[in-house]
Amino acid sequence: MTVSPTTYETLEEVRVHLERLMVLYPASEEIRDQYANIQWQIWQERARPEQQMPDSDDWRVWYLMGGRGSGKTRTGAETLARWEHQHPGLYAAVAPTFADARDVCAEDPGSGLLAVLGNRVAPGGWNRSLGEIHLVSGSRIFLDGADDGAL
Numbered sequence: 001m002t003v004s005p006t007t008y009e010t011l012e013e014v015r016v017h018l019e020r021l022m023v024l025y026p027a028s029e030e031i032r033d034q035y036a037n038i039q040w041q042i043w044q045e046r047a048r049p050e051q052q053m054p055d056s057d058d059w060r061v062w063y064l065m066g067g068r069g070s071g072k073t074r075t076g077a078e079t080l081a082r083w084e085h086q087h088p089g090l091y092a093a094v095a096p097t098f099a100d101a102r103d104v105c106a107e108d109p110g111s112g113l114l115a116v117l118g119n120r121v122a123p124g125g126w127n128r129s130l131g132e133i134h135l136v137s138g139s140r141i142f143l144d145g146a147d148d149g150a151l
Helices: 011-024 029-046 072-086 099-108 113-118
Strands: 090-095 120-126 132-135 140-145
Touching: 011 029, 011 113, 029 072, 072 099, 072 113, 072 132, 090 099, 099 113, 099 120, 099 140, 113 120, 113 132
Parallel strands: 090 140
Antiparallel strands: 120 132, 132 140
């Protein structure tokens, strides 16, 4: 079931095809793996240098600071999607308030986690009131605000 990028004109066409296959074969780990890898390649081509992860592994916090429209949300969503693909588990996205985490980090239609993760989100896997995203891989992403100290 491997999809060869050479049969398509662009990586975006491969991504769209794999997204369709994920709907037809939701349990296929191979298709999910190919989709995540193609999605990361597309992001690496589009991202500006300041949106790339630090080169070294000698860091624990990566702080993104920028103005409106600078790509902070998309950078965070693409990076978290990559980390989750490589190491399924529990993750958190923290914004100034829970409403910001929900409305921007998760639900932004162009750059939020739900848009970036696409079909990797389990059916019914977005719990808006709790701020939890459940993925087909078994991973979970928790959303919270930094204003209440709860997470």
